[in-house]
Amino acid sequence: MRKDLILIAFIILIGVILFKGTNIQSVEEYYLTNIDDITEDSETITISIRADAALDSWDKLKENLRNEQYVPSDGVILEETEYVLRPKDTVFDVLLRTVRHNQIQMEYQGMDENVYNSVYIQGINHLYEFSCGPLSGWVYEVNGTFPDYGVSRYVLEDGDKITFHYTCDLGRDIEKEGENE
Secondary structure, three states, X not given: OHHHHHHHHHHHHHHHHHHHHOOOOOHHHHHOOOOOOOOOOOOEEEEEEEOHHHHXXXXXXXXXXXXXXXXXXXXXXXXXXXXXXXXXXEHHHHHHHHHHHHOOOEEEEOHHHOOOOOOEEXXXXXXXXXXXXXXXXXXXXXXXXXXXXXXXXXXXXXXXXXXXXXXXXXXXXXXXHHHHO
């Protein structure tokens, strides 16, 4: 009888510890995690996500994606937004926090799953590689330059400006976009 009481007390103790140590969150609270408040002393970056090229190649885009939900009429999936830069943040770290915070769908392949030794962005907002033809996919630029290495290898600095572009022509349609602005 005494052993049973000790066992019951132990189970109750474990239950209390687990319950007190568990942070139960709503979906909205979960997506707001990992976002820091910007203060005067904060180092910051800006990030935006665009799909202008898909608008220009609408006829190549898969039919089920020809919708404002996936490709907004202005091409902007995420307007330029400022976030706190944390030490050793990569482009991927910031992108992951951004899409979680803004509840934007994203799928990626881990660095150990490909030959590039970097995270590979497969799709954002349901736009994937090949969704707009054989030369389509996601590219990124930092401060107007398109790096030649992956998002998880690019370490950011204070003031950097990141833009993710959906391209339908291996980035050639992105360069045209910048010339017209």
